[in-house]
Amino acid sequence: MLSIEQNLHAAIQALINSGSESPSLDAAVLMCHILDKPRSYLLTWPEKELEQEQQSRFDALIAKRASGEPVAYIVGEREFWSLPLEVSTSTLIPRADTERLVELAIDKVSLLDGDILDLGTGTGAIALALATEFPKRNVVGIDLQVEAQQLATRNAEKLKITNAHFLQGSWFSPIEASAQFACVVSNPPYIDKMDAHLAQGDVRFEPLTALVAEEKGLADLRYIAEHARHYLLDGGWLLMEHGFEQGKAVRDILQEYGYQQITTEKDYGHNDRVTLGCWS
Template sequence: MTVRQWSQQATERMAAAGPQLQTDSPRVDADLLLMFVLGKTRTWLFSHDDVLLSVEQQQQAEQLLERRLRGEPVAYLTGTRGFWTLELEVSPATLIPRPDTETLVEWALELSLPPLARVLDLGTGTGAIALALASEQPSWQVSGVDLSAEAVELARRNAVRNDLGHVRFATSSWFSDVSGQFDLLVSNPPYIDPTDPHLLRGDVAHEPRSALVANDAGLADLFEIIDTAPLFLRADGWLLLEHGYDQADAVKARLTERGFANVMTRHDLGGNPRISGGRWPHRLLA
């Protein structure tokens, strides 16, 4: 079977799997599995689609396809996921970085922060946000924390993998083991309601619930971060938070009640309100 033939039949099988697979593009999934098996780029696949797969390559690709058809995320099957300009190692211990989160990175990079700004990523997971920011602003003092020691070790490996070893990662339950003040706090915390049926479908069904679910209709962790953040923000420091598509009003209201200024929301790639934040204007700790 050639590269083209395998990709076509894999695409057809994933397309026929129906909505329970929840893939945005069966063809992209098929190509990513082949790229992993062959150790080649997508450009190579397009220009060498008549190359015959060896028996071993076809067997490995078929095994991965069967697991994908059972719903396992491509990122967990290949062990990597691209985010921003980085290639990140992923594992079932962390969320899979998603393009919508790049909206938070874009906003953060637009802020007028000091040249040596202190930046903290809360619930860093793979380290995606922290490392993306550090890659664009080498002078920023970027760090990340996560409750999961396994996630912290993964983030550290990703820092080395992307030549960003100066970014520091540590274990902490939100601010519990954090000290000092920061010019920017960022977070993609758990924000899904525990009763949300989407938890049973697609990639989300395989990701760690501790990184997905929060009490109080998904708002508990968001509100905890908002309420505590001023203790760790310098005057005119910013807090940027990713949240659910239907949570922007609640998050903005909480930010305003807590005393943040310039409270606003950015929309994700699908046009949904996804990132909300504000500036801490006070010079005294609240």
């Protein structure tokens, strides 16, 4: 049997050859998953040999990653806002740039009493992050896919977050017409169906229903902006994540529907990523 160090060296080389953008990290995460140990264990016991069953599982997981399958789907988990979240192929993988949406929502919600609505919640990442920051607020997450609604509910239960609740349905349809929120947040589908990026990287394995929208990616963003007005408290905020080239288009949509204080904020890579507006 090969040692941890030998396995990692071989795996890193295989992932480099396959085009992985983070071969060392990928190999380490998969090794930790197989061993059920923290990263520090790999440094402390590099000479430890894997057992036959561990070796077979590790080789299989490296082969999956080399084929392009996202690490989060392979191990079934991704951290977001310091929360370990279960993920599945029925939902998008939570990404670090979406934490920028959470930061901006925290800034706005802090100024106004009221509950929070997360549309297209997926794993529940945004809703659960905001629920931990505002434990006295009620956070509602909605997703069209029943598998996603069930996944988000499991994540809330595992994390013992009791002020986040998840419903299944299309956008605003599961909530009462009289419901009012201090903040509506969403990371909806916003990629044009002709976008070449759909055939590249991790998104090849993610559900198209969570990625692609009509009208060159703007259809769902427009729908949310139009209807969120009826569910926002006076002075409430709508925040939507979008593509890096869609900032102006989304600002124009919000202006068309009468929002005020409209701005587009950049993600950690300095790309336009979140547009927000106040309803008054």
